[in-house]
Amino acid sequence: MTEIPTLAQAGDIILLVSSQKKRYIVRLDPLATIQTHRGVLPHTDLIGKPYGTRAFSHLGSPFLLLQPSIADLITELKRNTQIMYPKEIGYVLMNLDIGPGRRVLEAGTGSGGLTTALAYMVGPQGVVYSYDYRGQMQNLARKNLERIGLADRVFFKEREISQGFDETGLDAVFLDVPNPYDYVEQARSALKSGGFFGSIQPTTNQVSRLIIALRRANFGFIDVCEILLRYYKPVAERLRPVDRMVAHTGYLIFARSLIDIIEEDGIPPTEYALAGQVFETDDISSASQREDPED
Amino acid sequence: MTEIPTLAQAGDIILLVSSQKKRYIVRLDPLATIQTHRGVLPHTDLIGKPYGTRAFSHLGSPFLLLQPSIADLITELKRNTQIMYPKEIGYVLMNLDIGPGRRVLEAGTGSGGLTTALAYMVGPQGVVYSYDYRGQMQNLARKNLERIGLADRVFFKEREISQGFDETGLDAVFLDVPNPYDYVEQARSALKSGGFFGSIQPTTNQVSRLIIALRRANFGFIDVCEILLRYYKPVAERLRPVDRMVAHTGYLIFARSLIDIIEEDGIPPTEYALAGQVFETDDISSASQREDPED
């Protein structure tokens, strides 16, 4: 009836949660101590304890000892930029086909939120290249990755991406920069043929400009979408959504790097947006057709 | 300026897309042939071709040759049940901490949509246990997994899950069955302490019953949410959402298997729902607080 206790060990990345739901993520080190707003816990009090049990600070305050999920790691990151959240990251992973062994590039690095997820998912056989022209950002991201033991899968490159990328034949490229439309050629050059391109952009104006740039650079299967996530109060007798939610983090744009293009409905795709003409695609985009088998 | 061509090879899983966006996923085999509604293509016409280029059927119809993403693999699955879609699967992966090397269990198998994603993400070092009492389902799912070369990471078990699971100390358990509230004890026994629990349920009534069962079985950090995905027509000059979207696939429920529970606000969590009393949690759930750093 009861699960087998898994014991916290030195070197583990752990999540400690207070009764006020304040969260602490640390790597267990026999010589270290956690300072909380409710007292101090030496790591030695945690090492050897089963996950899922309570520990107490020197003031007697209880804390739950847990292993963090990748979602916990990302949302608890030290940051000085807007970061991507698990709802977008999870969908990006699926659409860019990120998994064990992949070689993937991102720009910019930012605080390392997506970097963390990519590094975790590509596994020890994969590799992540992360470009940012801001050295200060990369230092923060590197520290975040080091703290959770994933930095050895990431090559950080402090570089203006207008100068291009060093890599070629990559599985996927993700651009989280304000002007991705200026770098689609660089992205193409880094990708394998047929490779996966993704981006996140806050405004509709950026989305429009990126669509034009992607079509010009012979990308195809362009999809644009947004994800809304709504939480519920987990109370059985009074089940209802929470009062407030995030309305927008960004639009996701996906595309595939193509060598040939196939005309649809007699209209060459590269002319879609260039001519500024009114052009209506099918009612439901390719991606949402896939989303819904009932159509 | 141009990417390095990646050539399709015998044994590759490939995606072929017609000019009407009809999709075909096959494993390349020099002896095989693809039958499409627009003519026939022998695989030998595809082997050695660069991804991202066109191939032509014997009727002259063009098809784009691509590597499928994991999202493509799932949405193109042969199915005889409702399947989970990438928008939910991506978020489940993040919240159950699925990644290379994990040991994870799901029930039921269904058509193998989630199974496919789990098998891909745990990598060659990980393992997936997939339970379903319907042998017919498991045969379909096994064929789906074999077709894409991931079946060797999955143990299919034809079993009534009321009889319990064989495994213990697992990293995560996901229940996609109509009555998950009847099996939370079995899930607990299979999990490591502090392990990750997830479920998807179509109705609010099931969500309420599952919340009660989880609290009774000492699960904590219960989160309930839903994900809305909206696609846009990818036309730069006339950017707008598509006309129709999926309104509901299911509610996602997440929880952690705990040994101890910490009281919040002086109310023991196990009494939340049992007493049938009105209980209001914080306005924003723990998860959505995490979602939004600005609060």
Added chain:
Amino acid sequence: MTEIPTLAQAGDIILLVSSQKKRYIVRLDPLATIQTHRGVLPHTDLIGKPYGTRAFSHLGSPFLLLQPSIADLITELKRNTQIMYPKEIGYVLMNLDIGPGRRVLEAGTGSGGLTTALAYMVGPQGVVYSYDYRGQMQNLARKNLERIGLADRVFFKEREISQGFDETGLDAVFLDVPNPYDYVEQARSALKSGGFFGSIQPTTNQVSRLIIALRRANFGFIDVCEILLRYYKPVAERLRPVDRMVAHTGYLIFARSLIDIIEEDGIPPTEYALAGQVFETDDISSASQREDPED
């Protein structure tokens, strides 16, 4: 090219907006004065001024002089309860057929948000009956209605609604109380045959109970829905949704009071929920079919 100035007159209900978007709604009275956080304005400074122009406080702070919309009146109401908002109220008006000359009943009164909209829309020939057992609530609502000159269309009744309503043959009844399922018979008795019923409820549990009670009491055409409203930052060069939005105010439930019921698909509607059996209605409810002409 320029519009004809409309001048503010004594007796007008006006909206004054500061440069920080703080809002004040008052009835212009030559003897009165507005106290703001940025100084004082005698009403005589406003009387005779054109709407759409600025007035200045004695400290020199500018305020725009406007006529409030009914949405402004509702959102600026003095309140001590959760109120309904324009997004729900507008849809309720359409579905309960509220318009000039209607006779409509609501319970409870609350702070008078919906009361305000109903009183405005039924016009001088219509009438609103507003029940609440809390005298304190009704006093607040009455003051709110008096302040904007609509109180003479409303009969406030301080009463437990379990005792029934005095009226019969009404066009519409709206229940905004926590247990509407206890009062559907009272609602029926107050309605004309075929009359319009509506309710707003925060939790799914209340919705389920109300559906059962409505079916038992021979209501038909039951619709349940929710409305999400998302604002955008009105910046042309950087168009994007705001960061946060309201995730939930309540579920709307609509129904018609019927004398006869027509069986659908061979299943008598009154048995839908009573038997506790699994029953799936058509994929798209009657109302959403109406919503979408493409189906």
Added chain:
Amino acid sequence: MTEIPTLAQAGDIILLVSSQKKRYIVRLDPLATIQTHRGVLPHTDLIGKPYGTRAFSHLGSPFLLLQPSIADLITELKRNTQIMYPKEIGYVLMNLDIGPGRRVLEAGTGSGGLTTALAYMVGPQGVVYSYDYRGQMQNLARKNLERIGLADRVFFKEREISQGFDETGLDAVFLDVPNPYDYVEQARSALKSGGFFGSIQPTTNQVSRLIIALRRANFGFIDVCEILLRYYKPVAERLRPVDRMVAHTGYLIFARSLIDIIEEDGIPPTEYALAGQVFETDDISSASQREDPED
């Protein structure tokens, strides 16, 4: 316990619903007959019957006799254009302050969906001016309005709106045309000072252009929003959203005609978009602040 029967009378606009939920809206005329797909009903069979009861066709098929709501009237309109739906119309009414006695203008007429709602809500003392350059459209809309007895409140004007409007001092103007940005000056001239402006636009590009035009023409309090409506299957034991929903009908844009403008945060509003500079308004727009009193 039972409501007072209201009897259908000659001249009433009635809604007849078949057991397959097919809907018929007619004006009762002792000499007329309804042809349905399930048989014929002479109006004399309906006149004198209580609303909420069944009538039978000559083939014995049952039909429920009801009074239509304004939402029913709009969604059952004969149409040859995309029409606005009740979810948007209800919110437009609230924000443009449409009610008994108002004088309001719309362009274009289209099939008369919004016209119907406006004519109903302004009551016998109000008036609607409806412009469209397509005579064929106006004929259809006029017939739709005549059928339900509201045509006498509407002045139809077949006119290119670039030539301006005849009216001045109107309470509200609503533009449902593809290029509203070309007519904001005409709208201004027709409005009273401080008057209400509204528009619905399908694409983000149109929204951006309209925002610029409105700022140039001295409109203020610009709000942009969209409304999502999700229906639930009304089944108590299995409560859940329907599978599919409308993803987009249009963006709503609201503004007020101003004579003076107040600078916010030291930036003159007319420069917002003209300069093409990056300008971020407050996180939550004025309208959504109003939406949520808890912030």
